[in-house]
Amino acid sequence: MQNKPKEPLIHMTRRKALPWQAAWGIRLVSILLALLLCAVITTLTTGLNPAAVYATMFSGAFGTARRTWILGKDIAILLCISLALTPAFRMRFWNLGGEGQILIGALATTACMIRLGSDFPNAVLIPVSIVCALGAGAVWALIPALCKARWNTNETLFTLMMNYVATQLVAYFVIVWEVPKGSGKIGIINQSTEAGWLPVIAGNRYLLNILCVAALTIVMYIYLNYSKQGYEISVVGESVATARYIGIKVGWTIVRTLMLSGAICGLTGFLLVAGTDHTLTTTIAGGQGFTAVMVAWLAKFNPLGMVLSSFLLVFLSRGAGEIATIYSLNQSYGDILTGIILFFIIGSEFFISYQLHFRRSGKNENAAAGSAQKDSVKAVSPQSADILPAKADGRKENPDTVPAEQGEEGAHNV
Amino acid sequence: MFDIVAFIPRMVAQSIPLMFGSTGETITQKSGNLNLGIPGVMYVGAISGVIGAFLYERACGSADAMNGALTILIPLCACLLGSLLMGLLYCVLTVTLRANQNVTGLAMTTFGVGFGNFFGGSLIKLTGADVPSIALSATSNAFRTSLPFGQSLGAFGKIFFSYGFLAYFAIIVSLAAAYVLRRTRVGLHLRAVGESPATADAAGINITKYKYFATCLGCMIAGLGGLYYVMDYANGVWSNDAFGDRGWLAIALVIFTIWRPDIGVLSSFLFGGLYILYLYIPTGMNLAVKELYKMLPYIVTIIVLIITSMRNKRENQPPASLGQSYFREER
Numbered sequence: 001m002q003n004k005p006k007e008p009l010i011h012m013t014r015r016k017a018l019p020w021q022a023a024w025g026i027r028l029v030s031i032l033l034a035l036l037l038c039a040v041i042t043t044l045t046t047g048l049n050p051a052a053v054y055a056t057m058f059s060g061a062f063g064t065a066r067r068t069w070i071l072g073k074d075i076a077i078l079l080c081i082s083l084a085l086t087p088a089f090r091m092r093f094w095n096l097g098g099e100g101q102i103l104i105g106a107l108a109t110t111a112c113m114i115r116l117g118s119d120f121p122n123a124v125l126i127p128v129s130i131v132c133a134l135g136a137g138a139v140w141a142l143i144p145a146l147c148k149a150r151w152n153t154n155e156t157l158f159t160l161m162m163n164y165v166a167t168q169l170v171a172y173f174v175i176v177w178e179v180p181k182g183s184g185k186i187g188i189i190n191q192s193t194e195a196g197w198l199p200v201i202a203g204n205r206y207l208l209n210i211l212c213v214a215a216l217t218i219v220m221y222i223y224l225n226y227s228k229q230g231y232e233i234s235v236v237g238e239s240v241a242t243a244r245y246i247g248i249k250v251g252w253t254i255v256r257t258l259m260l261s262g263a264i265c266g267l268t269g270f271l272l273v274a275g276t277d278h279t280l281t282t283t284i285a286g287g288q289g290f291t292a293v294m295v296a297w298l299a300k301f302n303p304l305g306m307v308l309s310s311f312l313l314v315f316l317s318r319g320a321g322e323i324a325t326i327y328s329l330n331q332s333y334g335d336i337l338t339g340i341i342l343f344f345i346i347g348s349e350f351f352i353s354y355q356l357h358f359r360r361s362g363k364n365e366n367a368a369a370g371s372a373q374k375d376s377v378k379a380v381s382p383q384s385a386d387i388l389p390a391k392a393d394g395r396k397e398n399p400d401t402v403p404a405e406q407g408e409e410g411a412h413n414v
Numbered sequence: 415m416f417d418i419v420a421f422i423p424r425m426v427a428q429s430i431p432l433m434f435g436s437t438g439e440t441i442t443q444k445s446g447n448l449n450l451g452i453p454g455v456m457y458v459g460a461i462s463g464v465i466g467a468f469l470y471e472r473a474c475g476s477a478d479a480m481n482g483a484l485t486i487l488i489p490l491c492a493c494l495l496g497s498l499l500m501g502l503l504y505c506v507l508t509v510t511l512r513a514n515q516n517v518t519g520l521a522m523t524t525f526g527v528g529f530g531n532f533f534g535g536s537l538i539k540l541t542g543a544d545v546p547s548i549a550l551s552a553t554s555n556a557f558r559t560s561l562p563f564g565q566s567l568g569a570f571g572k573i574f575f576s577y578g579f580l581a582y583f584a585i586i587v588s589l590a591a592a593y594v595l596r597r598t599r600v601g602l603h604l605r606a607v608g609e610s611p612a613t614a615d616a617a618g619i620n621i622t623k624y625k626y627f628a629t630c631l632g633c634m635i636a637g638l639g640g641l642y643y644v645m646d647y648a649n650g651v652w653s654n655d656a657f658g659d660r661g662w663l664a665i666a667l668v669i670f671t672i673w674r675p676d677i678g679v680l681s682s683f684l685f686g687g688l689y690i691l692y693l694y695i696p697t698g699m700n701l702a703v704k705e706l707y708k709m710l711p712y713i714v715t716i717i718v719l720i721i722t723s724m725r726n727k728r729e730n731q732p733p734a735s736l737g738q739s740y741f742r743e744e745r
Contacts, residue, residue: 013743045540094516096450153723154732156448156516157669161712161719164659168709175702290520297517330535330654335528342521343507350511 011357023352030348031312034341041340046327053323060322061315071318073206073276076213077268078310081285081292083213083220084264086301087257088141089293090224091237097144097159099289100166101137101262103282105269107170108136110280113189113196113273114177125196130270137266138259140166145258149251163289170282177280188278198275209275216264221303233257265289294342313338419569421687421694423576427647429686430577431456431657433584434639435664436682437591437675442632443668444595445625446608446735447508450519452636453661454526455500459637460644461530462496463489464652467553467645468537485556489641497637500526501630509625512739523661530640531654547651554650557642580642585679587635592676604628608733611740621740639664663689666715672722672730685711 018026039050048056062068081098088095112129120128140162147153179187190196201208224230232253236243243250272284295313299305320334435452442449449455467489474480504522507513533540537548558578567575595601606614607624615621643657644650667685671677692707722730 147720151723153720158719161666161716164712165709168705171705172702293520294517330532332528332531335524336532339521339525346507346513346518347511349513
């Protein structure tokens with residue numbers, strides 16, 4: 001096939017770790033490019049000039065004190081879900097079941113508020129609700145985790161399916177508890193007694209949620225970076241074989257981490273029901289279980305970075321919502337803008353991890369590698385390693401390491 | 415009582431979008447790309463077809479002025495083009511730029527569903543048309559045209575010949591995909607790419623070409639599912655979010671069929687049946703229980719997922735490199 005070996009026009013190699021300034025510079029450029037494209041598209045659809053587009057978006061997010069608080073509330077919820085998913089992602093366990101785990105937590109909270117609301121004072125009811133929500137979320141995540149640990153069941157698809165089971169379960173209870181009968185809605189729970197509602201502090205009903213999530217962010221940062229369990233999570237994520245070798249109980253780590261992940265999702269459900277919405281619908285999570293995946297990934301699974309990335313996404317969706325309202329466009333406009341920005345950031349990651357070399361005349365070092373590649377994989381790797389020294393040191397040292405690139409847990413068949 | 419003759423056509427109508435979606439996703443996954451953007455792709459396919467048909471119907475003015483062939487071809491090509499672009503986007507990001515497939519897929523779903531709902535909700539305003547809603551009855555009639563002798567055959571005709579051409583096309587595509595995957599050299603190469611790209615690369619198979627081709631083809635097939643839904647099932651009426659979670663169900667079907675499109679034909683019927691079974695189960699006044707029956711397709715998928723992983727038979731496993739990007743210079 002390669003009778004006449006020729007050097008490809010563009011050759012790419014994996015970069016050594018890029019200094020963080022350069023990495024963030026690349027990301028910033030990609031976001032700016034994306035915003036530019038968004039502005040062009042908005043101008044084409046609405047006829048606004050680009051500067052006005054951003055002014056409108058800005059006023060949609062920060063225009064009034066109320067809007068700013070709503071922005072804060074939305075960031076808190078999205079951030080909370082992202083924090084929940086992060087431990088699992090660091091372990092390369094793709095928990096796409098955030099949506100379902102939130103719903104189950106919300107369902108548990110609602111159950112407590114409706115069933116126990118009239119019997120107990122808030123001082124008892126709220127802790128009970130929290131415990132129930134945490135437990136329900138943890139159980140919902142535990143089911144796929146056990147199967148993953150025991151039989152290596154594909155968790156991406158399992159957790160995805162669990163979302164819909166949870167949705168239907170919520171739909172069932174919504175009809176069971178509907179007020180008034182036949183309306184298909186629960187309505188505001190305990191509106192007169194406010195039993196089970198989180199207290200309003202400092203005159204603002206969103207503040208408590210925001211503070212809770214802020215505290216959780218710091219705790220999660222410490223847990224992931226400075227605790228033994230956080231370390232175990234990272235090792236399992238990098239290489240299951242290494243983790244086994246150094247004596248980490250892989251199965252238990254998976255189960256424990258997923259229970260944590262699910263419990264925090266359950267907590268989000270609690271915050272949604274008891275803190276802000278005071279009702280339960282099947283769409284209470286509103287797809288944020290998926291958005292949070294992207295929030296967590298954008299921040300490279302760093303809890304502090306997620307504050308920024310969740311801000312970016314919430315700002316976009318609220319800003320785009322404002323544009324949509326003013327120009328009576330569909331509210332989904334925000335999703336399009338979010339999608340475009342995500343595509344740009346996703347694409348920009350390539351330029352952070354890889355380097356492009358363009359063909360230079362007179363240098364033909366790749367020809368050797370080209371013909372050698374026909375032999376076998378094993379034979380190729382050391383060869384290309386000599387030729388491209390940049391590649392060899394970038395990667396992990398461990399010879400056991402299964403290709404722990406993105407996506408599925410590397411050790412599929414271990 | 416249970417009316418099987420009425421049930422089967424509805425079941426089939428439900429199953430066709432799933433069949434397109436799962437066949438497309440199977441082809442994609444066989445190349446090692448886990449495309450979680452399929453729900454978005456199906457939305458984009460549907461809305462592209464709608465936009466094409468909407469503009470054509472408006473340009474013609476009335477149903478009489480419309481050319482029969484163009485009525486079908488314009489939405490069809492628009493749909494294929496829209497889904498192809500989504501496929502290309504996914505490939506550029508995951509194959510060329512080696513991005514994370516899960517994140518890319520989810521971003522595509524966000525984008526695609528938003529794109530569909532945005533244009534579905536704003537198309538009338540954007541084009542300045544004076545119609546109250548998007549109802550493409552002329553195009554839909556063309557898509558729903560069934561074989562003329564179907565009506566004269568009674569129950570038999572109703573069960574087998576009462577569907578538009580896309581329904582038969584879905585079955586043909588699924589069977590053809592199954593044949594190509596299992597019996598041809600191209601299929602063998604494609605499976606090799608999905609199982610072990612490094613080995614396939616060493617054997618001289620162009621990984622990038624296969625991944626691009628399979629993913630784009632898969633997206634185009636999945637997009638047809640969206641087109642079928644809106645033109646045939648929904649009578650050409652677009653309503654936002656009506657397509658629902660069928661895209662995810664199509665991904666579930668891929669697992670359920672253990673990556674075999676020929677099994678996919680029957681399983682799609684099964685899932686289509688499960689999807690609407692709650693309408694037929696007598697529950698009396700207890701409406702809430704119906705919601706529980708809607709869980710059935712998902713629970714069945716979960717059970718299959720667990721069982722295949724428990725039995726751990728090699729031929730029933732996902733493609734080994736599923737979800738991972740391939741970079742030649744990496745071990």
